[in-house]
Amino acid sequence: IxxxxxxxxxxxxxxxxxxxxxxxxxxxxxxxxxxxxxxxxxxxxxxxxxxxxxxxxxxxxxxxxxxxxxxxxxxxxxxxxxxxxxxxxxxxxxxxxxxxxxxxxxxxxxxxxxxxxxxxxxxxxxxxxxxGAYFPGGIKPVSIWLSEDWSRAGRGGMGAAKTGGNYASSLLPQAEAYEQGCQQVLFLDSEERTWVEELGGMNVFFVYADGRVVTPALGTILEGITRSSVIRLLEERGHVVEERRFDIAEWRRGVESGDIVEAFACGTAAVITPIGRLKARDWEIGAPDAEPGALTMSLREELTDVQYGRRPDHHGWMTRLA
Ligand code: PMP
Missing domain, CATH: 3.30.470.10 (Aminotransferase class 4, branched-chain amino acid transferase, N-terminal domain)
Incomplete structure (x- = not known):
């Protein structure tokens, strides 16, 4: 057109x-x-x-x-x-x-x-x-590389738009992630380099032992359609979902203390994928072969069941094309 x-x-x-x-x-x-x-x-x-x-x-x-x-x-x-x-x-x-x-x-x-x-x-x-299927051999947790040198977008920039420039700026950090044996790169905010934003192509969620779920607030990140669908499903299940700033140190401490029990990423391509390991230059948490979390897997099942017509679409999310 x-x-x-x-x-x-x-x-x-x-x-x-x-x-x-x-x-x-x-x-x-x-x-x-x-x-x-x-x-x-x-x-x-x-x-x-x-x-x-x-x-x-x-x-x-x-x-x-x-x-x-x-x-x-x-x-x-x-x-x-x-x-x-x-x-x-x-x-x-x-x-x-x-x-x-x-x-x-x-x-x-x-x-x-x-x-x-x-x-x-x-x-x-x-x-x-x-x-093809994103995980042909069964769901495998992803390993993530923390980009400490580069940002994807800044305040007032184009981070919330789906535009090629954001992906151009993520190519070098993504290549670094591969060199580090990771499949995805994690970006922090560009000013304080403290606040978790998103992965190269997915939004992120953190599940606390008390059932609370935290996801970074909108602003400089892409407003994922999977992200808003997951928030809805979590709230329907009675979880409190906090959309707020999330410090990378809170993630590290939370995993080390056992307060954070699951982390997952979501987007159209992979739907919902467990995060197994986070690797930074001088430290790392988790393990590449970590067991996927129960909430992560059940949300994945619920969403893919709706998408493939295996369970009723209570939200009116599906549109018939042919
Ligand atoms: N963040 C980025 C940077 C992305 O490219 C994507 C994929 N579109 C997402 C998040 C997830 O968005 P969605 O759930 O709409 O696919």
Missing amino acids: AWSEEAGWHDAQVKPYGPLILDPAAAVLHYAQEIFEGLKAYRWADGSVWTFRPEANAERLQRSARRLALPELPESAFIAAIKRLVEIDKEWVPSAPETSLYLRPFMIASEAFLGVRPAHGVDFHVIASPA
Whole structure:
């Protein structure tokens, strides 16, 4: 779907997958004026295809658009685009357990010019790719590397937007995590380097022995759709959920004293994954082969059951696509 100042959103088209034609002076290539989303289409046992909370993705895309000075795409156009693509690609939605068709909507500034200003010509696209099970051999806790040198986003920056620049800034710390034998990087706030923010692509939760659950407050982090769904499920189960600043020292002390009994990460790709070990430059807590926590695993089961149509969707979270 194209956008121009004069015509607004217009010219929705379905095209065979292939390279995009972009002018070498297209604003997106120079100033990174782009945003994206990530969601999945799930095949249910009866063959129908569904997605999870697409209105929330549409709304987050609109918030990202405002931050990146891009035009807002109406929710109805966002959902219609996804539906159209999935209807056409229906046979690409896999049916093996825990697999899906990953959907990647994105918006780019395609106008060609070399000054620094918001573009007047923009395009919105959706592409799709089948995704295998995140944990094909059973759930394994992740090991996390604490990035002490780098931040992902700062106050007043773009941390709450889903935009490529945030991921560009996470590539080097993520590569360091791999070098350290970890699968994910953990970011702290950029000012005091004390407050836990999020992983490269997931939000984090901490479970206390008394049943309280803490997750970092919104602001500089991405407002995960899995995160808000998990908060809802926890509250329904009677847990007190504290969205607040969370000191990295509180995590370390909490694990050492036994007050924190589980930590998990969540996002569309991995749904909910136990955190086994946190490794910093001079210390570490947990173990890579730690047993996944009971609450972590039961939340994972509840959420994946709803997504795959194995239990009733009391929240109206699922939308049928095909
Ligand atoms: N934080 C970051 C930086 C992410 O990239 C993602 C994945 N979109 C998340 C959190 C989790 O968000 P969601 O639950 O909407 O996938």
